[in-house]
Each structure stands twice: as C-alpha cells, then as structure tokens.
Amino acid sequence: MSRIIYMDNNATTRMSDGVSQIMRDNLELYGNASSMHTLGRNANAGIEWARGMLSSLLGCGSGEIYFTSGASEANNTVFNTARELIDRGGQRNRIVTTTIEHPSIIETVKYLRGLGYRIDECPVDSTGMVRLDEMERLMGPDVLLVSVMTGNNETGTIQPVARVAQLAHGCGALMHSDATQAIGKIPVDVNALGLDYLSLSAHKFYGPKGVGALYARSGCPLSAFVHGGHQEKGYRAGTYNSVAIIGMGQAAREAGENLQQEHDALWSLRERLRLAIVENIPDVVINGNQEHCLPGTLNVSFPGAEGESILLYLDMEGIEVSTGSACATGSLEPSYVLLASGVPVELAHGSIRFSLGRFNTREDVDTVIEKLPGIIARVRSMSTRRS
Ligand code: PMP
Numbered sequence: 001m002s003r004i005i006y007m008d009n010n011a012t013t014r015m016s017d018g019v020s021q022i023m024r025d026n027l028e029l030y031g032n033a034s035s036m037h038t039l040g041r042n043a044n045a046g047i048e049w050a051r052g053m054l055s056s057l058l059g060c061g062s063g064e065i066y067f068t069s070g071a072s073e074a075n076n077t078v079f080n081t082a083r084e085l086i087d088r089g090g091q092r093n094r095i096v097t098t099t100i101e102h103p104s105i106i107e108t109v110k111y112l113r114g115l116g117y118r119i120d121e122c123p124v125d126s127t128g129m130v131r132l133d134e135m136e137r138l139m140g141p142d143v144l145l146v147s148v149m150t151g152n153n154e155t156g157t158i159q160p161v162a163r164v165a166q167l168a169h170g171c172g173a174l175m176h177s178d179a180t181q182a183i184g185k186i187p188v189d190v191n192a193l194g195l196d197y198l199s200l201s202a203h204k205f206y207g208p209k210g211v212g213a214l215y216a217r218s219g220c221p222l223s224a225f226v227h228g229g230h231q232e233k234g235y236r237a238g239t240y241n242s243v244a245i246i247g248m249g250q251a252a253r254e255a256g257e258n259l260q261q262e263h264d265a266l267w268s269l270r271e272r273l274r275l276a277i278v279e280n281i282p283d284v285v286i287n288g289n290q291e292h293c294l295p296g297t298l299n300v301s302f303p304g305a306e307g308e309s310i311l312l313y314l315d316m317e318g319i320e321v322s323t324g325s326a327c328a329t330g331s332l333e334p335s336y337v338l339l340a341s342g343v344p345v346e347l348a349h350g351s352i353r354f355s356l357g358r359f360n361t362r363e364d365v366d367t368v369i370e371k372l373p374g375i376i377a378r379v380r381s382m383s384t385r386r387s
Helices: 017-025 038-058 071-087 103-114 132-138 161-170 242-257 259-280 307-316 336-340 345-349 362-382
Strands: 065-068 094-098 118-122 143-147 174-178 197-201 212-216 285-287 297-301 326-328 331-333 351-355
Touching: 017 242, 038 065, 038 242, 065 071, 071 103, 071 143, 071 174, 071 197, 071 212, 094 103, 103 118, 118 132, 132 161, 143 161, 161 174, 242 259, 259 297, 259 362, 307 351, 307 362, 336 345, 345 351
Parallel strands: 094 118, 094 143, 143 174, 174 197
Antiparallel strands: 065 212, 197 212, 285 297, 297 351, 326 331
C-alpha cells in the first residue's frame, strides 16, 4: 500500500522530528529529578526548561504550570478542586460547563451529579458555539467554576472563551478552559483569555503521549489530585517522566515559533478540501462554525452514508480519518457534540472528521478529493439508511 495519509490529528499527532530528537538525546537521563545529586539535578534542569517553554507559550509564570499525565487528568484536577471547595461549604456551590466538552469533563459531570453536586451545562447553537445568552442566564452568585473548552475536538468550533471569562468573573466565579485542541493552532494566552485554569496535552501538538499540563493562576485554589509526594509543590505526586516532559517542552517551543505560519498552512489545506468536497459530492453538510474554526478541522455529514463505512473504505485506501461517532464499548453512538448542535441523528451518523496537521500536504488533500466521491457514492448505494 502507498503511504498513509493521516488526517486524524485531533485524535493524536505524530511527534515532530525535533521532539523525537530531544527525547532520544535525553533517554539516558535516568536520574530522578527530585534527587539532589548531579544526575537528579540534570533531570530537574530539563524539566524546568520544559516548564519555561510552556509558560512562554501560554503567557504565564513558570510557577503556574503543573505537569500531569495529560488533559484528562488536568480537567479532573480542576473539577476535583471545585468539588473540595464546595464540600467546605459556603455560598458558591454550582459549576457551569457546556454540552460539548470532552468526555473527561462530560463524564466527570455525570459522576459529580450522581453524588449530588449542582452542575449546569450551557447549550450551544447550530454551529456548536456556546450560547452566550444562555451562559449569561446561568451566571449567579452561587457559581464557583465555569468551564468552557477553547476549541472543539469534533467540529473545530472555537468558543468565545474570553467573553465567558468576563461573565464568570463578573459574578466572582473561577474560569477554566480545556485548550487541548487549540494549542499550537491558534494563539492561547491565559491573560488575553482571562483564564484561571487551562488544560493541555502534549500529543495533540506533536509531543509525546501520556504527558500534559495544568495551568493554575497564582493565588487561585488548587487541590492535590494525586497524593503522596512533594513533586509539583505537593499538588501532583509521582516521579517525573522527565523524557516526556522535555519532549513536551520542545513541542511547546515549536508551537510558539510556527504558530501563524502553521495556522495559515492548515487553513488553506482545510479550505481546499472543503471546497472540493462541496463541489464534487452532492448533498453534503459542513458541520461546525466556519468562521470561528480551528484551522485543521473539517467535519462533514454525508446524508445517506454511514460514517463507519466511509471510514473503513478510506482506510482501505490508506486514508485515516475519524467518524463523528463516539465508539464506546463497541456500540456506535452518534456524536453527542453534533446532536447537541441540533444536527439530526441521521446526519450525525454519516459524519466524518478530517483533522489535518503539520505533516499533511496538498497532494494528501488531492488524493482524498480523488478517492472520496467514489467511496461516498458506493456507501450511499449500499446504505439502508438512504431515504
Ligand atoms: N480534551 C480535549 C478537547 C481532547 O481532545 C482530549 C483528547 N482527545 C482530551 C481533553 C484528553 O487528552 P488526553 O487523552 O491526552 O488526556
């Protein structure tokens, strides 16, 4: 088979050459970063270098970065902090989030609700954008935390986070954003956005898997999520994964250096793909907000065709994409993000997410454009869903 055309960069990215290189160079850095001897201090120096790279990318102080295993852990840490504050009693005992967050928030919300905590999910409009009128209505003196993602992983819709932060702060609440999909694609500055907390994961911006970070503004409350050690000022116990953290530092460095250039390149590939799909395939629906959109994400519904079949046919051609479905425990459910945006079930079932990345080329896009119309026609002709 010819080379793989990877268009599933919102699921994960291939590590950049610079990241692979720096990790290889540091593989022998086996000292425990908490040890006081030379080997330990060398590992610690690498970790602090990475912390500096991340803080420059986000425009925060390096003391405000806490390393985690990824964005799921960072998100859980923020919600756990809110839960502990609520448990202490006081006027603020409500959390406000949205219907389109990543499962690491959606499932945490379900879990906390089951325990009796008060959590509201703000609806989104037909483009997957948080409804500011509803958000305003949900604000109040009892709100402790507001959490709205920066850019959606399925539709790419960029949320009005800075405006929501103003609303949250207007009623004295703390503001969190899961910026996992936005890092390296659009500018993410914690002060410009007005964030108290932010979550990210290295493998979404050409870094290694299993490492991420939480930004927590200095002076904002933070509860330890993993107990048992003095690492990360006692907030996150566990021996540092030094090599992965250094890899993430390099990924952050590259993201900061190439941001505008990368944004423009991704957007132009994405638009080439979108225009060709609309031109060459009848009856397609483009999902998400087309004006406020992460540059590499294109979510398309093909009415009368099932997403999973399209995915498998594309895979046979060496083209890797994702469906809009959440494939959980073998059952194929339509995407809750698309359903929350009002996309009908049938269209949600026939959706495909193309997520382009740094390594995609015009030739990749042109190959997809060449193969896709035939695949859609074949799947449509086979589909029992065709009306
Ligand atoms: N938030 C968003 C928006 C994501 O896309 C992801 C990864 N799919 C996560 C959080 C979780 O990241 P990780 O699995 O690396 O913890």
